[in-house]
Amino acid sequence: AQKITQTQPGMFVQEKEAVTLDCTYDTSDPSYGLFWYKQPSSGEMIFLIYQGSYDQQNATEGRYSLNFQKARKSANLVISASQLGDSAMYFCAMGPRVRGGGADGLTFGKGTHLIIQP
Amino acid sequence: GAVVSQHPSWVICKSGTSVKIECRSLDFQATTMFWYRQFPKQSLMLMATSNEGSKATYEQGVEKDKFLINHASLTLSTLTVTSAHPEDSSFYICSARGVEQFFGPGTRLTVL
Numbered sequence: 001a002q003k004i005t006q007t008q009p010g011m012f013v014q015e016k017e018a019v020t021l022d023c024t025y026d027t028s029d030p031s032y033g034l035f036w037y038k039q040p041s042s043g044e045m046i047f048l049i050y051q052g053s054y055d056q057q058n059a060t061e062g063r064y065s066l067n068f069q070k071a072r073k074s075a076n077l078v079i080s081a082s083q084l085g086d087s088a089m090y091f092c093a094m095g096p097r098v099r100g101g102g103a104d105g106l107t108f109g110k111g112t113h114l115i116i117q118p
Numbered sequence: 119g120a121v122v123s124q125h126p127s128w129v130i131c132k133s134g135t136s137v138k139i140e141c142r143s144l145d146f147q148a149t150t151m152f153w154y155r156q157f158p159k160q161s162l163m164l165m166a167t168s169n170e171g172s173k174a175t176y177e178q179g180v181e182k183d184k185f186l187i188n189h190a191s192l193t194l195s196t197l198t199v200t201s202a203h204p205e206d207s208s209f210y211i212c213s214a215r216g217v218e219q220f221f222g223p224g225t226r227l228t229v230l
Contacts, residue, residue, distance in 0.1 A: 037221075043209060045162075045221035091161065095219070105152040105164035106219065 002027045002094045004109035012115050013082050020067070021077040021112050023092035031097045034075040035106060036066065039089040048090075051075060052097050087116045121145060122214045124222035131202055132230055139197045139225045141212030147192035148214035153185075156209040156224075168195040202229045 003026040036048040067076040093106040121144040154162040167175040174187035186198040
């Protein structure tokens, strides 16, 4: 079974600061994918970044980067130069290594509520 | 990017009635779609995997007779909540597998 743990229920960060959202995972599968999604108050799930278990380099997508430490089973999301519009729930998820997912759905963590303060 | 739509975006119904939620992939074909449920201030929980042309696969603890899933075409999956009760009130989100797993905007169900 796969498990995702997000230990930060909520975070307050000053605008323009960098923020790190923690995520640890547990799985017995050698092949897996790690995902981060943003969920604003509207409820939509916005894909942010993906990391495959065999990827040698940490994934980056604009202001988002994923600090992947395989031995520690952690996949922290780093947002550089935070903006007011970054305020939302952030979910870490695990699924098949194929970026689009395979036949299985995603397992989500409980999420972190990030609030950016001006 | 690829778009997944859901209809309706919100619905209020009386206890005992059935509610159908549609999930459509608008610009790509999706052989597999997923249905999630999210209770307030909680995470998304996978309910079932919907496969085009075959029976859905349900997660443990999800009643397949209560949550009927039909994936009749490569662009449409439907979730029917039968005999809905107040405890079924939740945010239902579908996703479709393409290059990435694209999520729909969700359907907020309130059962009175």
